[in-house]
Amino acid sequence: MISRLFALMKKEFLAIKNDKKSLVVVIIPPLIQIFIFAFAATLEVKHINLAVFDKDGSVQSQQLIQHLKTSEYINSLRRVEHLDQIEELIDTEKVLATLVIPQGFAKNLTAADAEVGIIFDGRHSNTAQIAEGYLTAIITNFTAQTFNRELPISLQSHFLYNQNLNNFWWIVPNLFGSITMIVAMILTSLSIARERELGTFEQILVTPLHPFEILLGKLLPALLISTFESTLILFAAVFLFDVPVIGSLPLLYTGVVIFLFSMSGVGLFISALSNTQQQAILGSFVFILPSFLLSGFATPIENMPSWLQPVAEFLPLKYYLLLIKGVFLKDISWSDSVELLLPMIGLGIVFMGIAMMFFRKHSR
Structure with a gap:
């Protein structure tokens, strides 16, 4: 029994060694994350x-x-x-x-x-x-x-904006953004990887569909499901946790759709790089965990070192959290929201463009 166990362990080590992508995902990101999280995950207020x-x-x-x-x-x-x-x-x-x-x-x-x-x-x-x-x-x-x-x-x-310092008024809007991010990321990151793993990816490629149409077909279902998920969370926030929505609901849903578009671009980019669903999930969490800590979800960005703060500029979640809390708690105007919506649109276009580039490369 012990010899069979060691033989199986040897086989698994060899499989990990030969799978270069999984090896990189398993070793490199944790080293980077422990370095970043040590600076980002601080509850001190120094600045x-x-x-x-x-x-x-x-x-x-x-x-x-x-x-x-x-x-x-x-x-x-x-x-x-x-x-x-x-x-x-x-x-x-x-x-x-x-x-x-x-x-x-x-x-x-x-x-x-x-x-x-x-x-x-x-x-x-x-x-x-x-x-x-x-x-x-x-x-x-x-x-x-x-x-x-x-x-x-x-x-x-x-x-x-929160006279009684109700903790729900702070944490629920943050969760409203973060949970929808996870849903959109997982759905899109698994889409292409699932096709490759099941062997149906080549069948899709021989259809008359343009690569852009294929990506769009993967994007829209995830967008609709994530928007529906956002609606459920919104109802829970208002009716279960009594968090007020002072601002405009059309502005809220505009921000939801734009944010989910940008995060779906990231998910499709990860999916285009992944050969298996396991790689896609690992790749998603490599992006999700730093997004939580560097976006201001738990600790203020101002408390982080000056060299780390610019990283937050490339995270859609940072702008989304500011927009969500602005709509929930202070009735942010459409004109004020432009400076939050435009970066999310720009990042979404960039991520979708990169996803398209890698999709075309891997589909040849």
Whole structure:
């Protein structure tokens, strides 16, 4: 029995060794992923983009602002002069929070009765809560260094777009995008590989169909099924988890179709390269896992190293998550959505073009 077992193990090792594509998929991607994930999967908030609205204009308020600037957790600090600027900066995600220093801050500080207000972007509820703790510690440290004793400063926090910091309002829109991505990727990545594995690929090639028509025939069913899946998830989000959909449903479904088109292009590209369904599934997850971590699904892109952040620009999921949360929580307009829809369209065309190129090469 043991000898037969070792013989079978030897056979499997030889099969893996001889299958160069599977060998590359098994060895190389995990090494790359462990390197990327170590930097991307961090729950620390080290790069807070902060705005300050100083109504007091006193020496003490200026000292507080300078103290914030020197903190290792503050990435950038903007000064605002009007309340309208606060909402605009948070709305466009240029800042995570705005510190509001009220009039009479210096006077109340010496009387140990000072308070400041902080307005956070509630769409990033987990990050906002962590940042709230950091800012509280920074302000407490300011009074200890400046006055050689801790003076109580009351923090009044307000969270835009998710006032109660409901975790479902943050995680469900993210899952709405991510689950549909997986469905579209798996369906399309298996399509051509399945034909090759079953031996029917050559039969399709001898038909009068143009290669573009074959790819389109593989794309449209996956697109329709994934859109239907999105509808089911939407119903669950609204009726089971009570997540509001404040924005436009036509805009939501426009984003869904464009995103699924781009992800189906990636799936068809993987399928055109794969000889078996196993290779197609492995190839899909090589793309899916980095997409989760580098798109801002779990942790902010701003927290990642500067050399890693540009990678997110080539991931459709990054733009889709911004669009979905914009439609669900803040009624994003069609004009504002253009800068999110166009990159997804461009990436979809590029991926489909590459898939077409490899499909033609492998069909000869």
